[in-house]
Amino acid sequence: MDSKDGEYMVEVEDLHKGFDGNQVLDGVTCQIPAGKISVVMGPSGTGKSVLLRHVVGLLYPDKGDVRVAGKSVPHLNEEELLELRRNVGMLFQDGALFSSMNLYDNVAFPLRQHTKKSERDIKEIVMQRLEEVGLQEAVTKMPNELSGGMRKRAGFARALVLEPELLLFDEPDSGLDPVRTALLCDLIKQIQRKYNSTGVVISHDIKSCFNIGDHIILLHGGKVVDQGSKEELQRSTKPFTQQFIKGAVEGPLGME
Ligand SMILES: Nc1ncnc2c1ncn2[C@@H]1O[C@H](COP(=O)(O)OP(=O)(O)OP(=O)(O)O)[C@@H](O)[C@H]1O
Ligand SMILES: [Mg+2]
Secondary structure: OOOOOOOEEEEEEEEEEEEOOEEEEEEEEEEEEOOOEEEEEOOOOOOHHHHHHHHOOOOOOOEEEEEEOOEEHHHOOHHHHHHHHHOEEEEOOOOOOOOOOOHHHHHHHHHHHHOOOOHHHHHHHHHHHHHHOOOHHHOOOOHHHOOHHHHHHHHHHHHHOOOOOEEEEEOOOOOOOHHHHHHHHHHHHHHHHHHOOEEEEEOOOHHHHHHHOOEEEEEEOOEEEEEEOHHHHHHOOOHHHHHHHHHHHHOOOOOO
């Protein structure tokens, strides 16, 4: 999965999506640079998760296009979609672990589904990933026996097992304490560097955004109101950008 010209891994063009008369995305256009971390920020309910779901073909646009590595996702056939998902690691907002499987089997699942690796090789990979997120002691635990933060880290380990070129994280930091958030941000950065992958992180936490984001995209009212490097956004004269940056820094905006 090579990005089209080495420049953008994901291109979103004039994306429209509504549900039962509720227009959520109203012409979103943005680009995700390859080999970097992009952060998508915006108030709760603006459609950040909806946007991310279009990237892996879990939702289809009413209008507009989403291209990954130059290929239009809504136009992929089933086989191509499977191939795309093999190359994309997605951490859902709630961790989305299978409740009937223990932690080990949850993390091993993508390897068993998408590769022909032996159980011995799978064990090596799974244990390495679990060690990276500090969960090697919890392998036999069931999801309901894990804390919210542990579930998040487990989802993170699972998103990484196939060494994906594109990593999508939907609020990896929500429900985590500040120390864990900082550790997770470091981990995202480390992994991104190690595999030279492209990362997209959705977050409400302005500190983690500025810490890990090479490129920042600001969503509001169904549109991209601003995007650029953190320096560019800090210099931006757009009132929403300033309010958002300052507001989020100063304290709770009631956006959780
Ligand atoms: N499958 C769906 N069917 C109907 N409405 C949906 C669906 N998915 C999302 N929505 C609606 O789309 C809007 C945007 O939802 P989304 O989950 O993308 O918000 P968000 O920006 O991720 O918010 P948060 O920061 O709280 O996670 C919401 O009004 C939500 O109710
Ligand atoms: Mg969301």
